[in-house]
Amino acid sequence: MRKTTVLISGASIAGPALAYWLQHYGFAVTVVERAPELRPGGQAIDFKGATQRTVLERMGIWDEIQRRQTGKTDMVITDAQGRELAEISGDFTGGDVEILRGDLAAILYERTAADCEYLFGDSVTALRETGTGVEVEFENAPARTFDLVVGCDGIHSRVRALTFGPEADYVKHMGYYYCTAGAAGWGHDPEAPAQRNRSAAYNEPGRLAVRGGNKAAHLYMFAADRLEYDRRDEASQRRVLAQAFAGAGGPVPAMMSELGDLDSFYLDSLGMVRMKGGYSRGRVALVGDSAYGNTMGGFGTGLAVVGAYVLAGELALAGGDHAAAFARYDEMMKRYAKIAGQSNAGRFLAPRTARGMRMRNWFLGSWLFDLMLKYSDNAANDVDLKDYQALVAAA
Incomplete structure (x- = not known):
């Protein structure tokens, strides 16, 4: 019997997670990734709640994530003289377990590389749906036809643009914009036991600068309308950051002098994806940040892993009826993904006024912050997961 062929665009987290489940159910999977190889390091990402843990346990990777987790980082907010004003607990920012994005990607890749085809250093350039499949053109590889295509290629998704329309x-x-630079995990040693870390954060209205405890990692955030710059030109991005923090006080001048020695520089806008008509169209669907991304919103990785689990399970149950599977996926994930649209990390971390900064600092020590934590915990579990493996086996 001929296997259903699926092309997945993106090999960060959502793509390999979806590949894992699809190959498990007998689909023929190809993953295309623009980067020339698996990208190591990256930001620390986290999982929260029983729902996300259940998916990871069903994938058989929960113990490995536990083994490779980073230590949580408490963010201490200081004034220009270094005096502590407030603290954002790592228990809030780091969820139940935190791991470097690159480490999680490696775990997923290791469990899919033998059974799935990976095309590194390539990308999708055109999609044309026919009555029986999707004709796909690549930047480098010859054109091919797949039964289904899934965009797992992030908030700037090429698949979404080709299928649904312009990113705007x-x-x-x-x-807001944010920038990360330097050692991933704030100096975390993957060979050492996970331990508590502390970072120092300095605020001015509309600006945030955070330095890891070992000074080898920086995080910046600043308020700005849409900026024009080349997302592939690091030099121009460094100039954007320097202009945004010109004249800043406190530790910022010293941090700017350190920045030239830090690699892994990344600058992007804070964006929220809103797919009003659902996450699929015809034979194409979206999973992860391409579908329900909210930059630094705190739920992105968990949503991606749950979304991959649901989409693959619905496709397996549908027995070839992708339209029915996509409709059920849309219905289930619309409710769960609402949690990704509830926050703007920029307003919280870099309030635009001095009064806003004072209110945020007060809020962090109040009972209202505890209430927000409780809501966050409840929202992370706000979906009824089917046991797709059992259902497929019984079908």
């Missing part, structure tokens, strides 16, 4: 129609700019 679906990604809302949240009025």
